[in-house]
Amino acid sequence: MNRFKSWLPSLFISYPEPHPDPPVSVNWFPNRRCNYECAFCFHTTKNTFILPIDKAKLALRLLSEAGMKKLNISGGEPFLNPKHIGEIFKFCKEELKLEATSVVCNGSKVTEKWLNEYGQYLDVMAISCDSFNSDTNEKQGRRENGKGDNHIGKVQDVAALCKRHGIRVKINSVITINNWQEDMNDHISEIDPFRWKVFQVLLLDGENTGAETGSLRDARNLIITTEQFQSFLERHKSQPSLVAEDNEAMKDSYLNLDEEMRYEGWKKPGRSILDVGVAEALRDSGFDYKTFIDRGGIYDWGRTAQPPIVDW
Numbered sequence: 001m002n003r004f005k006s007w008l009p010s011l012f013i014s015y016p017e018p019h020p021d022p023p024v025s026v027n028w029f030p031n032r033r034c035n036y037e038c039a040f041c042f043h044t045t046k047n048t049f050i051l052p053i054d055k056a057k058l059a060l061r062l063l064s065e066a067g068m069k070k071l072n073i074s075g076g077e078p079f080l081n082p083k084h085i086g087e088i089f090k091f092c093k094e095e096l097k098l099e100a101t102s103v104v105c106n107g108s109k110v111t112e113k114w115l116n117e118y119g120q121y122l123d124v125m126a127i128s129c130d131s132f133n134s135d136t137n138e139k140q141g142r143r144e145n146g147k148g149d150n151h152i153g154k155v156q157d158v159a160a161l162c163k164r165h166g167i168r169v170k171i172n173s174v175i176t177i178n179n180w181q182e183d184m185n186d187h188i189s190e191i192d193p194f195r196w197k198v199f200q201v202l203l204l205d206g207e208n209t210g211a212e213t214g215s216l217r218d219a220r221n222l223i224i225t226t227e228q229f230q231s232f233l234e235r236h237k238s239q240p241s242l243v244a245e246d247n248e249a250m251k252d253s254y255l256n257l258d259e260e261m262r263y264e265g266w267k268k269p270g271r272s273i274l275d276v277g278v279a280e281a282l283r284d285s286g287f288d289y290k291t292f293i294d295r296g297g298i299y300d301w302g303r304t305a306q307p308p309i310v311d312w
């Protein structure tokens with residue numbers, strides 16, 4: 001009778017298989033607004049939606065129950081919503097007990113007041129900086145709209161401020177036709193980030209490939225060859241913190257969640273985890289756990305250097 005019971009339901013009901021890959025490290029884009037105009041941006045201000053904080057917390061709780069250990073917030077510029085992200089980081093640390101929190105920002109809106117209030121809940125501050133030459137930043141669009149260029153000064157100030165607050169500093173650089181020949185060694189050594197992420201500029205239809213694809217940006221004239229990217233890496237190979245990401249490594253190796261908590265399967269949004277739960281929504285993601293591991297997605301990501309967490 002027991003055997004009969006155990007196979008009978010499977011004749012009529014097809015249960016979804018649990019998704020095999022846990023969402024260990026999640027990258028969330030809570031809001032697309034930004035005060036910069038980077039020509040290569042692939043998460044542009046196509047809408048200004050932001051999830052109410054109680055719904056955001058519910059989704060994060062579901063992710064935590066499904067295995068999330070690390071949350072990164074990207075943008076848009078996250079610090080255009082300082083209280084919102086501050087309260088999210090506080091929730092992640094105090095309630096969800098996440099191992100690590102991080103944010104990717106352009107540095108322009110980070111304040112000491114915010115760090116005094118919320119810095120204790122943030123492990124890693126990633127600051128975007130493609131060049132230490134103002135003209136190059138101007139060409140990249142890496143500057144605050146209409147306010148002149150103090151981007152380099154801001155990056156250096158925020159890096160120093162974060163270190164004083166015990167927050168680890170990461171630098172993210174996008175390599176394009178404008179900066180692939182630059183030598184950034186001295187400035188990077190001075191900032192001394194624990195991780196310097198160097199990306200090859202990426203084209204994405206609907207975001208940065210011109211009006212024909214419904215994009216708000218056009219980065220087609222910024223692309224570089226693999227050889228040009230490699231020559232940039234070769235020039236900076238003595239930097240111990242450098243981690244390179246070419247186009248192949250970037251695709252499908254991030255678990256990206258958009259402003260509505262939908263996984264972006266490179267990069268079409270699927271169903272929201274608030275509607276269908278984490279395991280179902282993950283099926284829409286296009287996420288490749290192996291590529292995530294191969295690109296070093298699991299590393300010593302807390303406030304203090306710890307043995308890398310690799311046994312998953």
Ligand code: SF4
Pocket residue numbers: 034035036037038040041042043044075076077105106128142
């Ligand atoms: S700083 Fe630049 S790349 Fe980042 S969200 Fe703003 S416009 Fe896009």
